[in-house]
Amino acid sequence: MSHKKAVKKKFIVKLSLLGFVIFFVFAVVQILDYSLIHPVAITNISEEGRVAWQIDMVRVDRNFTAITGWAFIPGNAPADMGIKVVLQNTETKQSFELPTTLTERDDINDQYADDIDYSKAGFLSRVNHQFLDLEGASYDIYIKFISRG
Structure with a gap:
């Protein structure tokens, strides 16, 4: 009987360790996702007026810079497109695509009352400060649209 209890305890310990390792790996991946930026070339800049957009906030804290807002092309469902935030250094013209997460914004439908959600x-979008020169450089913010269709 005690042998079965010892086997159960070992199994529970191994299962707990496996759960901890999986949690740790996901945490590391999440941290890396907010740390990785990708150099990109900015092309095909849309003319003013075709894209509806708003930058709600640019928050700079101790370790990260966060940019929130919304953007879409009127008449096209946002669910059919992905969005990435791109920062371009105003002096060097180097451009970086930032890790960007899509968020739900029910308030947008109040402003644009057509049949599209x-x-x-x-x-x-969040980025670690170590990848940006916030002391000596200025950045333009671009929105990159990615068609999912």
Whole structure:
């Protein structure tokens, strides 16, 4: 009987350790996702007026810079498109695509009352400060649209 209890305890310990390792790996992946930026070339800049957009906030804290807002092309469902935030250094013209997460914004449908659901047009982008020169450089913010169709 005690042998069965010892086997059960070992199994529970191994299962707990496996759960901890999986949790740790997901945490590391999440941290890396907010740390990785990708150099990109900015092309095909849309003319003013075709894209509806708003930057709600640029928050700079001790370790990260966060940019929130929304963007979409009127008449096109945001669910059919992905959004990435791109920062371009105003002096060197180097451009970086930031890790960006889409967010739900029910308030957008109140402003644009047509038959299309624009609530999935929100975004949150965060980047670690070590990848930006916030002391000596200025950045323009661009929105990159990615067609999912």
